[in-house]
Amino acid sequence: MEVKTSVEDDTEGKGMRLLWRYKYFGFVLVPLLFFFAVVDDSIGSGKKSNSVCHQECSSRRDQRYEYFQGRDILNTKDLLNQVADETKLLIEKLKVDYGETNFENIFMNDDGKVRPFLPFGDESSERLKRKLMIKVLSAKMDLMQKESVFNGCDCINGDVGIPRNPSVETKQSSGEYDEDLVPPLDTSFESYIWATGGHSASAGHGNLYNESYTAFMEKDLKDVFGSIGINFQGRNYAMGGTGAAAEIAMCWNEIFGDDVDFFSWDYGMMDVGKPLKFLHYAYRGALSAGRPAFMGIRVNLDRGDQEKLIQVLEDSGVPIFLQNNDLWTEMRKGVPDTFGLSTDELNAMPEYVRNYKCNGVFENGEPFCIIEKYSLDICEDRQGKAPWHPGFKTHAMVGHSLALFLIDNLLAALQELIELENESVETLLSRLMQEEDEVYEEQITKIDFQEHGKLYSQDDSDGADEIDLDGSIFFTGKSMCHTARLPARTRYLGYLTNTDKVGGPSPFGKETYDVGVEEKKALPNSDTMELIWTDDNMHQGDCPVAVNVDHKDSFLSHGNGWNTLRFPNEAERRANNYNPEELQGIVVLAFTSCEWGNCEDSYAGPNDFNGDAKKWQMKINGTPVKSLVDIGHKAFVAKGKDGIRFPPSPDNDYKFEIKVDEPSMHVKISSFIVY
Secondary structure, three states: OOOOOOOOOOHHHHHHHHHHHHHHHHHHHHHHHHHHHHHHHHOOOOOOOHHHHHHHHHHHHHHHHHHOOOOOOOOHHHHHHHHHHHHHHHHHHHHHHHOHHHHHHHHEOOOOOEOOEEEOOHHHHHHHHHHHHHHHHHHHHHHHHHHOOEOOEEOOOOOEEOOOOOOOOOOOOOOOOOHHHOOOOOOOOEEEEEEEEEOHHHHOOOOOHHHOHHHHHHHHHHHHHHOOOEEEEEEEOOOOOOOOOOHHHHOHHHHHOOOOOEEEEEOHHHHOOOHHHHHHHHHHHHOOOOOOEEEEOOOOOOOOOHHHHHHHHHHOOOOEEEEOHHHHHHHHHOOOEOOOOOHHHHHOOOOOOOOOEEOOEEOOOOOOOOOOOOOOOOOOOOOOOOOOOOOHHHHHHHHHHHHHHHHHHHHHHHHHHHHOOOOOHHHHHHHHHHHHHHHHHHOHHHOOOOOHHHHOOOOHHHOOOOOOOOOOHHHHOOOEEEEOOEOOHHHHOOOOOOOOOOOOOOOOOOOOOOOOEEHHHOOOOOOEOEEEEOOOHHHOOOOOOOOOOOEOOEEEEEOOOEEEEEEOOHHHHHHHOOOHHHOOOEEEEEEOOOHHHOOOOOEOOHHHOOOOOOOEEEEEOOEEEEEEEEEEOOEEEEEEOOEOEOOOOOOOOEEEEEEEOOOOOEEEEEEEEEO
16 A cells, blocks of 8 residues: 655745844834734733733644644645655554565555455445545634634734633643643544444354454554544444344434544444345435445345445435455455465464465464464453454454554545645635535435335234334434444433443443442332343353443333333433424334343233233333334334324323233333334
8 A cells, every 4th residue: 555645845945945034024013012022012911912922822832843743734735744644654563464566465455455345336435425525624613713812812813812701711821931831732532433233143253352353443543634634433333143123223223422524334244135224225325414425344235235225325315334345355365375374484474364275275274274263362252252253363364454444545535635625614615514514404314204104014924903103213213212232322321311420342240330230230120220230151251351241131020019110311411412393203122132032921011002912011202002013023012002103291291101911921122112
């Protein structure tokens, strides 16, 4: 991968031009500047003197130049050079990990393009480039705004003092420069968020949490994006044994967050032959506030109508990228085969190709491919080491490829920005954001899902009453979700539990967010639906680092009278701008699934609600639920005596009440969703 820039060094020419200007105007400017500096120093205490601001601003610029390797990150050419330099360092590291020839054979096409991720259509690359340009310009704007009010000085427009706001206490008001009072340097002015959605393989089961492809990608991109003041974050929110819809798609915002810039689909093992689930998940993500781009990983376009439905998204303005399966095959051909090599020959090979392919088989076979599929230095006895789960070398290959793909697009965005430097940052940012708004409002939100809404249709095999339901509402309608699933932003940020306990993926027992209570310790006399977790071997309590962080937690209702849950709470309202009065009142329930369909004897699910052998009851805002209508993909719509619409309570929320009639049984609900 050859990193090129279009930056020419014109430092000497600029210096001569500046020297000529100062020589020509110096006899006029110097006395004037001195006069105004003296006057400014002598008037009022509402702002710092210009001489102090000059020192403070100079000190700040020195800090910034030192951190950013002597470059001005307000200068786009310098930004391009920053990214190019960090990319070269990354590639040098990868060539050590893989070997120089192996790196080229695995990751690069003959034309120098990175494998294996490609835009689905001609417009997708341009759309992604625009989104990346907006990120870069937003970072510049943030820096400019901060520096224009830096420590009482305007360090953008002339190093002058600015009037103080009397209501704001300043660190320094003496008018004397004190280096110790200069605030710490800001090094991050924007964030770029990647979110991974998928099943157990993409979650990294069998590996450590920091060995998933999301983790490898994040490690590669931290320094590259960070070199221009953008904090890259990779969120691996994949969940074992889970498909893209219904629950995940319906709760997309609550699970992944409203600030995502790029999200992925890697549910092929669970959703094979179900292209409408792909469409539902991808579209709900595209509707989110971050207006992210989309990456399909391990998508088989030959199955069903998948390609036609992806074309619907592409034609409607969504930036769509897919893993090209032919290029992935070529990548794997580039991995050297270690079968028949001596111990000395094996030990001489780079780490990430050594014992990876044996006699044409990956992560299996002799001499050591099956032994070294998973890392061995910590928590060797990990759960999830299944034949269908990839090991850390496959995760590394995918993660590095994703990183190189994003870097290529970031470089293209910076090159484009250089060509547009005739426009100011404010003007250009405003124009690009307006273009984004137009695509979102006039194209993405205008897709007609009347036809595709058949993904959710009534299953009357259980004798449930018929309902009048337009399934397209689940694609385009406003909604709110109260989900117990992990990982999820609503859980990590304390919104679900309305608490200040926050955190993120952590080793078992070291979580700082609200984990709820263990199922065995749930209070038998509680009148609320408690948030519970079930002790199982996937929690990996004997490992000091994070392993499996995805868990099917639940809201528990047990056989001891009516148990109640109300939502949204105040934290959910603030974070997600929930207003139940804006919704249609269609309630969807997702039940906690049993492992491999093997439910415990005490489990009461949707099949135990309908029919004559009813084992539990439910009310929504005081109205009894008559039946739970299976609409497919493990989603159930509640129906009352007056139909499927339940208006919010007088408190503008929803009160769910469940009563299990059998004392020895319980109901476990994964998510309450209202459209």
